[in-house]
Amino acid sequence: MAAQRQSNDPQDIEDEEGAIEESIEVSGVPLVVWAARLSLFLLAQGIIVLGSYAYYGFGTDPSRFGPGFRLDPIHAAVIFVWGLAGSVIGFFMPRLSISFMLAFAIFFTLFAGFGTFTADHFGMKLDIMDNLANWALALIAWAIGIYALWQVCLYEEEEEERGEGEA
Structure with missing residues (x-):
């Protein structure tokens, strides 16, 4: 900002600061949208594992696959669906990112x-590492979703205060 301010009028200074804040807000991408976009990795994992099962047969033992890809077909399908939904939302419908993250x-x-507390795994072969990964995904998603909701509430409170101050 090499340009000098034309006047020292407080109203002009306030308008300039408001324009700067708006430009930063518009150009930035919220954390929750990036988290939804990161589900692209789940989509890729699901595609690779389901493609491997399609090639080798769905009766293949998951332990034959590499680390990070040892999912049974049902688990891979679940990962694929969530990865697809998150990728579409993150890249094409970011306004739904908070809802996606909470879901x-x-x-x-x-x-x-x-997977951890019951014997019913819905036909999936979940081991300790799968359950730990699912807990980690759940905790991270809760943290990001709640943080995004908190930010929305703060923004709405600021808007209400601005609205009352103008009236």
Whole structure:
């Protein structure tokens, strides 16, 4: 900002600061949108594992695959669906990112809970590492989703205060 301010009028200074804040807000991408976009990695993992099963046969033992890809076909399909949904939302419908993140958190909390505390794994072969990964995904999703909701609430409070100050 090499340009000098034309006047020292407080109203002009306030308008300039408001324009700067708006430009930063518009050009930035919120954390929750990046988190939804990161589900692209889940999509890739699901595609690779399901493609491997399609090639080698769905009766293949998951331990034959490399680390990070030792998912059974049902688990790979679940990962694929969540990865596809998150990628579409993150890249094409970012306004739904908070809802996606909270739904993701709820699902993976239930998924990890059933995998850890019950014998019913919905036909999937979940081991300790799968359950730990699901718990980690759930906790990260909760943290990001709740943080995004908190930011929205703060923004709405600021807007209300601005609205009352103008009236």
